Amino acid sequence: MKGAVLYKYNEPLKIEDNLQIQSPKEGEVKVKIVATGMCHSDINVFEGKTPVPPPVIAGHEIAGIVEEVGPGVTRVKPGDRVVSAFIHPCGKCRNCISGHENLCETFSAVRLKGTMMDGTTRVRLDGKEVRTFLGGGFAEYAVVGENALTVVPPEVDLEKIAVLGCAGLTGYGAVNSAKIEPGESVAVIGVGGVGLSVIQLLKASGAGRIIAVGTKKWKLDRAIELGATDVVNSKETDPIKAIKELTNGGADVVIEAGGNEETIKMAMDSVRIGGRVVLVGLPPVNAMIPFRVASIVRNGITIIGNYGGRPRIDMPRLLDLVRLGKYDPSKLITGRFKLEEINEAVKLLNQGEAIRSLIIPD
Structure with missing residues (x-):
């Protein structure tokens, strides 16, 4: 072999x-x-x-x-x-x-x-x-x-x-764990394979404003093609400020798919009071990323760690979404x-x- x-x-x-x-x-x-x-x-x-x-x-x-x-x-x-x-x-x-x-x-x-x-x-x-x-x-x-x-x-x-x-099953798990309600605003930080899967699945699930955040224009263009309503280039503008302006105070849900200290902190700072942050990006196993715990507590932020979907349950559903043209x-x-x-x-x-x-x- x-x-x-x-x-x-x-x-x-x-x-x-x-x-x-x-x-x-x-x-x-x-x-x-x-x-x-x-x-x-x-x-x-x-x-x-x-x-x-x-x-x-x-x-x-x-x-x-x-x-x-x-x-x-x-x-x-x-x-x-x-x-x-x-x-x-x-x-x-x-x-x-x-x-x-x-x-x-x-x-x-x-x-x-x-x-x-x-x-x-x-x-x-x-x-x-x-x-x-x-x-x-x-x-x-x-x-x-x-x-x-x-x-x-x-x-x-x-x-x-x-x-x-991985890209599909992780994206499915992220959207499923976020329990998106129709019309909710969602910011997706990171537009690699997982982030672009999340965007397609958010569109299929009835999310409202879908904001893609990344650093490469061609990837952000792909995000628009796949269902994002807005894009933010974090190299060209303050992404936290941009997300809050687009959502009138912060996204209902932020799905973090970048997996580094900068993007995780960005997720925590761009969600609205009472919102949810779903962490799916994987930093190095020994990474220690500090949170401002007081603001998380005072603002009632829910942090959800999600490690993909369920292979025997969710993979057949993903294949159905592929066949239906929704992913x-x-x-x-x-x-x-x-x-x-x-x-x-x-x-x-x-x-x-x-x-x-x-x-x-x-």
Whole structure:
């Protein structure tokens, strides 16, 4: 098997041609990969900000075809066209059985270790373990838990929907957790794959004014195309002042998808009294970002942390939105790269010149 392996943080990925992938164990599925989207969470792994121990294969927005299933698998069968979520629920822990499988306790315990649920890996190189991050999709094959997978209808292009696995599912979870009422004003801070997904889903949910905040004009133009009513370039104007002027005092809801100290503080300062702030952007794991707690308390601000949607419940709904034309994940795709070209895709994403690039193994 061929795959892109990270051996050391902040160094280029190396393409290995002789990786060995094991057969899936109980509850697991081997997928032949058609396309994998590249996300900033992958970049965080490459830079050590999300410190999965190398050697590791990243890539978690996976679309492909089921090649082999392990014992006990019932949700998919060989030949099925599937999309994988970045969340791999066990289906058995307290959170999973109570309807919160996006917060699976079993998966949470191994997520940053780069292993399967049993603490081992399925990829080897010269007899040594290679870890995988949330699936390890930057390769020709991946082994994932069956509960991460959703069967894709035959009329839907697999490449088109690969980014549902994170950008789409995270956006869905953010909008769902915000409990948007029709006509409410919403500011979306960050117009990458997640932010642009949020904007499309806000439009579908009946939000009123949708304000996109970012630093790249071409991305803000894309936001208008996908449903934003207003845009604010935070490099050219004071974004907090602009949001408050547009909403007569502050947005009802602010969804923060940037994941850094500046954008998180911006979210806290641009929501109206009694409003909600939904945090979905992921800063480095050890980041400590101070809040002005007194103003949050006095203003009755609700802060919601959201870690994506529920794969078995929300992914089918996302696919229905795609089929109905209410959410178009292909609008997030700005490049298509062979596996051997993956370091160029990393560079473009780091420079802010890409939204989502697809990595194609063949």
